[in-house]
């Protein structure tokens with residue numbers, strides 16, 4: 001939804017140890033894809049553990065506007081009656097994707113090779129984000145797009161009536177762009193090939209195979225070469241959505257920075273294309289352990305145990321790790337403030353085109369809390385002050401960005417003075433139970 005309610009100022013403060021279990025919601029990336037691929041299959045897809053955050057709810061509503069039936073059975077159980085590849089109806093209203101880059105970019109791809117026209121919009125954050133990265137490759141299929149200057153929403157997409165298959169090398173590490181091209185390729189006859197130089201999250205590839213598409217991945221000198229045969233009949237699936245590692249990051253990092261803590265975060269998906277934060281935390285010397293490692297639904301899963309860590313060292317986070325933890329840099333920069341020495345995050349310029357410019361948002365908020373940072377276009381450095389050494393006391397602007405809001409709430413759990421945010425409202429886009437879950441662990445997070 002593009003309407004954003006009154007701001008919700010919030011405060012977090014150090015208040016002793018966190019303990020207990022944190023059951024985080026379903027994976028956001030997989031939830032979006034479950035609804036979109038369910039809508040493109042023939043018959044009923046059943047989804048349990050769907051993330052009921054606003055971003056995913058907006059995608060569900062969009063799929064209904066394109067003619068699929070999306071039903072909430074309660075308790076995280078949903079079903080989608082799909083209309084088949086090429087079966088989308090033309091929506092009679094503007095499609096409002098709210099705050100969600102994943103939602104709008106994947107849906108644009110999914111409708112781009114059907115002979116229908118749709119207009120997309122979002123909130124002030126989404127309407128400021130670049131869509132050219134998706135509409136450029138979609139144009140190769142014959143899709144037309146008419147947006148605001150700089151390829152911004154609101155934007156009208158005119159689907160290609162006679163799409164040609166495409167061979168496309170994604171110029172930036174982006175699972176959204178890769179996925180948009182693959183979804184468009186579904187309704188183009190012949191083979192669509194997408195090449196990515198750096199591996200990004202591979203949920204689209206795994207799920208397309210699960211839905212019965214003919215898709216192969218080859219590692220070559222060019223990178224990962226993904227070949228998809230167009231115009232399959234997708235078979236409906238029964239999907240159990242794993243718990244989101246990007247949401248798990250918040251209680252995990254809270255356990256690491258709040259003195260005396262011992263937090264268990266069970267059943268977290270550890271797909272290697274998503275797990276970079278946990279590797280990084282261990283390299284810094286955080287007391288993080290993987291318990292009960294297992295496979296669920298073809299994905300590695302573990303229970304994460306995070307304990308207060310008073311002896312972390314700053315490290316260099318290599319650029320080749322960026323894609324596997326792209327949404328976790330804000331909270332990593334918080335943990336880095338409690339380490340000793342510098343943490344240097346390289347190859348992170350994609351952070352500048354998320355819900356906010358995340359380097360700028362974290363830099364300004366950390367500075368307001370007494371932390372020294374350095375930044376250039378592609379690098380973010382945090383000078384650690386050690387446990388007990390971070391002043392806090394600032395009010396941090398969240399810029400309609402859920403991850404910025406949650407990151408600063410984690411910061412305040414270990415600082416000398418409380419940390420304030422101007423607006424916690426965006427948290428509901430990805431982690432609607434964040435406040436209750438954190439309070440359940442013993443965190444002092446209040447609405448002002």
Ligand SMILES: O=C(O)C1=C[C@@H](OP(=O)(O)O)[C@@H](O)[C@H](O)C1
Nearest residue numbers: 029102173174175176177326327
């Ligand atoms: O494909 C996805 O589900 C996502 C891809 C990433 O975006 P980019 O593709 O822009 O890197 C990530 O930041 C986003 O939260 C979810």
Ligand SMILES: C=C(OP(=O)(O)O)C(=O)O
Nearest residue numbers: 099100101102103327354
């Ligand atoms: C970048 C994110 O989401 P999106 O691009 O879907 O808005 C995120 O959830 O951190």
